[in-house]
Amino acid sequence: MRIDEKLTDYVVDQVVRLVKTPSLAGHTDEAIAYVEQELARAGVKHRRTGRGALLATVEGREPGQQRALTAHVDTLGAMVKELGSDGSLLFTPVGGYALATVEGEYVTVETGSGKHLRGTILFDEPSAHVSKKVTDTKREFENMRIRLDAEVRNQKDLAKLGIAVGDYVHFDPRCEVTDAGFIKTRHLDDKAGVACLLGALKAMADSGSRPRLTTHFLFSTSEEVGFGASAGIPPEAGELVAVDMGAVGKGQESDEYSVCICAKDSTGPFDYALRQRLVKLCRSQKIPFKVDIYPFYGSDAAAAVRAGLDAVAGLVGPGINASHNLERTHRKALAATVRLVLAYVEPGGRKR
Ligand SMILES: [Zn+2]
Secondary structure (H helix, E strand, C coil): CCCCCHHHHHHHHHHHHHHCCCCEEEEEEEHHHHHHHHHHCCCCCEECCCCCHHHHHHHHEEEEEEEEEEEEECECEEEEEEECCCCCCCCCEEECCHHHHHHCCCCEECCCCCHHHHEECCCCCCCCCCHHHHHCCCCCHHHHEECCCCCCCCHHHHHHHHCCCCCCCCCCCCEECCCCCCECCCHHHHHHHHHHHHHHHHHHHHHHEECCEEEEEEEECCHHHHHHHCCCCCCCCCEEEEEEEECCCCCCCCCCCCCEEEEEECEEEHHHHHHHHHHHHHHHHHCEEEECCCCCCCHHHHHHCCCCCEEEEEEEEEEEEECCCCCCEEEEHHHHHHHHHHHHCCEEECCC
């Protein structure tokens, strides 16, 4: 199935909307509600799983081994760990990232009562005119702080604002879509994958087509902390394809203009026959693709298989530059990913 620029525009627009919708593991309701609304708009049947993820099922045209695709809505962020004696906040990470990638970031602290307070992540002696430490100290969670944009001088002031240990901290996505077709923003991992699945579902809905075999789409909520798709994939699915970022970088094949097919990540090789089938689909439909190995990577495919899913697994997704950092991809990679997802589900026929 070919997709047009209008559908790619839709996918880019979904990425923008999704990255601006906060969704940290344990607190993904807003993003799930958003995806729910998009699925409803496309007329796709869906339900919430026990864990609060979303499972959409599109009935196939033929009987046979069911399939599943998954992408995760949860992203990186932080949580208040301690109220500092000087009115600053210490934090603990939600998901894995290097502190250098968040130093200087503007954040929103969400209190238990739903109040939003702005702040900035800084080294605890951040001024170059006051301390030499700012240049030569290794960043650790112990020496990083959130400087709150409020008149706070001590723990009491913080408590008065309603701030408490356990409050969520959302990073500004800094989303920008450039004229050259790049989307640079935090949280492309894996909101780009979610947007690609929504794009594929919309393409099928718009053309009134259905997948050849019954296909499940799981929008999971806790991948960044390791157990996203460990539940929620129906046992009838004999194949699982995770749609998650391709790892671009030195020595990598992956790029920002292709759909990246993972041969092996930290958890081991993906199913060879499934991988070869995905490559063949790209070749025959002239979809720009790369096959790659991700040295430090685990995905929802591994989470599902580890949890006992009796299915073969694969991993595909748009190439993401500077992952878990100031990420970037190109609309070409999103379009290629949507096309591969559609090639995989083999849409056809008319809806009843
Ligand atoms: Zn991811």
